[in-house]
Amino acid sequence: MKLTVNGVEHEADIEPDMPLLWVLRDELKIRGPKYGCGIAQCGACTVHMDGVAVRSCQISAGDADGADVVTIEGLGTPDSLHAVQAAWIEHQVAQCGYCQSGQIMQAAYLLEMTPEPTDEDIDKVMGGNLCRCGTYLRIRAAIKSASDAMKGA
Template sequence: MALHHFLLNGQTVSLEAPEDMPLLWVLRDVFGVTGPKYGCGVGVCGACTSHLNGHAFRPCIQPVGGVHGQRVTTIEGLGGGEAPHPVQQAWIDEDVAQCGFCQPGQIMAAVALLQSHPQPTDADIDAAMSDNVCRCGTYVRIRSAIKRAALLLRASPRP
C-alpha cells in the first residue's frame, strides 16, 4: 500500500491504496464521488469520463498511482445547483438526459471538446463524442446541447 495525494474537485485528498487500484474505485468507494459511473471497466464506454489536469480521461483504467500530485475533476467539480456550468445548463435546456446514467461522462467529454474546439462542427462533435455510449440514443440532443453550450461559453467565458 502506498500513500497517494491529489487534487479532487479543487480539494487536496490523501489515501492509502495499492498503486494499481483503479481511480474510479477510489473516487466512488473512498471519496463518495458518484458522478463517474462504472460502465465497462475497460475505458471504451465513457460513462466514467472525468478530467485529469484539464483533459478528458477514463478513471476506470487509470491506476490511482498515476495521479499522485495531479488535478482530477469529476462532474461534481464543474458546477451545479445554483451555478451550473454552461454545458450542464445546455444539457438541461436541450432536455438531453433520459435515464441519465451516461450523462456525467458525456458532459465531461463535451467540456473537454469545447476547451479545444470553441466552435465545433458536427464532425468535431461526432469525433469527440464517438467513444461515449448513450444507450438511450440521445445523440441528436447531445449535439444540440454542445452547440448551445458553445454559444453560452462565447457569450460569457469562464475562467
C-alpha cells in the same frame, strides 16, 4: 497517494494499481463518475485529470498521484451551472441519465479544446461516449448551445 479532486486535497493509503474510478467512488464517495464497462469503451467514467478528459476506469491510482481531478460534481454548482450542464437541461438530453456525467465531462473538454465545434468535431470527440438511450442528436444540439453560451460569456 495525494490527489486534488474538485479543488479539495485528499490523501489515501491505497494500492497504486487501484483504478482511479474506485478511488473516487469507493474511497472518496464521489458518485458522479459511473462504472460502465471497465475497459474505457463507454465513457461513463470520464473525468478531467490535469485538464484532460480521461477514462477513470483505466487510470491507476499511482498514475493519478499528485493530479488535479475534476468530476461532474466540480464542473459547476446548482447555483452556477457550467454552460454544458445548462444546455443539457435546456435540451432535455438525459433519459436514463446513467452516461450523462461522462457525456458532460467529455463535452466540456471538447469545448475547451474546440470552442466552435462542427458536427464532425462533435461526432469525433464524443464518439467514445456511448448512450444506450440514443440521445445523440440532443447531445449535439446541447453542445452547440453550450458553445454559443460560452462565446457570449
